[in-house]
Amino acid sequence: MLQLNNLHVKYPKVKEKALSNISLSFNRGEFICILGKSGAGKSTFIRCLNGLQRPTSGSVILNHQNIFSLKETELRRVRVEMGMIFQHFNLIPRLTVYQNVLTGMFGSRTPLKNLLGLFSKEEKQLANKMIESVDLTPHKDKRIEELSGGQKQRVAIARALLQNPKVFLGDEPVASLDPGTANRIFSLLQTMHNEYNLLTIINVHDVILAKKFATRIIALREGKVIFDDTPEYFTDETYNEVYL
Numbered sequence: 001m002l003q004l005n006n007l008h009v010k011y012p013k014v015k016e017k018a019l020s021n022i023s024l025s026f027n028r029g030e031f032i033c034i035l036g037k038s039g040a041g042k043s044t045f046i047r048c049l050n051g052l053q054r055p056t057s058g059s060v061i062l063n064h065q066n067i068f069s070l071k072e073t074e075l076r077r078v079r080v081e082m083g084m085i086f087q088h089f090n091l092i093p094r095l096t097v098y099q100n101v102l103t104g105m106f107g108s109r110t111p112l113k114n115l116l117g118l119f120s121k122e123e124k125q126l127a128n129k130m131i132e133s134v135d136l137t138p139h140k141d142k143r144i145e146e147l148s149g150g151q152k153q154r155v156a157i158a159r160a161l162l163q164n165p166k167v168f169l170g171d172e173p174v175a176s177l178d179p180g181t182a183n184r185i186f187s188l189l190q191t192m193h194n195e196y197n198l199l200t201i202i203n204v205h206d207v208i209l210a211k212k213f214a215t216r217i218i219a220l221r222e223g224k225v226i227f228d229d230t231p232e233y234f235t236d237e238t239y240n241e242v243y244l
């Protein structure tokens with residue numbers, strides 16, 4: 001459902017390419033973890049998938065369409081099919097959990113409805129259901145700034161899922177969390193992944209988490225794919241090739 005063809009990314013004034021000749025295809029139901037040391041190109045890679053980063057050359061095909069040949073309005077529509085969570089959550093701190101989750105619907109509504117904050121009964125029910133499914137109902141009316149990091153990431157997950165995506169992307173979503181919380185967030189992501197039959201692609205620094213949850217691991221080094229296989233083939237030797 002998602003295919004990358006000969007993707008190259010070169011940032012201005014940087015000699016080396018951030019990504020070189022990436023050709024990969026991904027299917028619904030895959031839970032993919034992207035590994036690689038700092039600067040390997042993981043964030044650039046994830047950002048290319050939903051059009052946040054335009055490649056220097058190559059294409060990203062989602063459902064038979066190259067997302068980079070779309071007009072901005074069409075690209076926005078395609079982005080609704082891709083939920084994304086981030087290391088620093090990207091929530092609105094002064095708004096409540098409920099209000100933040102509702103913003104997940106913005107992409108599929110008219111700008112006027114968004115501006116006026118008009119939500120139907122069904123939309124409100126859906127937001128409540130999503131808050132319930134990430135176990136945050138008791139915190140629904142709290143402001144984001146009153147929550148822990150793990151709770152904030154659960155709000156971000158609920159918000160991303162409310163847009164009913166087919167692809168779920170994560171750019172280091174557990175990098176600011178302690179190991180126990182990170183594990184619980186990955187468990188939640190796995191539950192949601194299975195429930196909504198998503199294609200999930202997540203950058204992570206923690207090899208143990210990747211081996212525990214991924215159905216496929218892709219490792220980058222200096223912008224190139226050096227490993228692409230199931231977790232059992234990610235050996236100590238692979239670890240050394242990726243990180244040392």
Ligand SMILES: Nc1ncnc2c1ncn2[C@@H]1O[C@H](COP(=O)(O)OP(=O)(O)OP(=O)(O)O)[C@@H](O)[C@H]1O
Nearest residue numbers: 011012014018036037038039040041042043044045
């Ligand atoms: N906006 C930018 N302008 C210039 N160079 C950039 C930009 N963003 C990333 N780079 C460079 O591109 C390369 C890949 O960066 P990227 O952030 O994709 O790596 P990463 O694997 O996600 O790293 P980290 O794990 O530290 O977040 C690095 O050399 C980085 O310095």
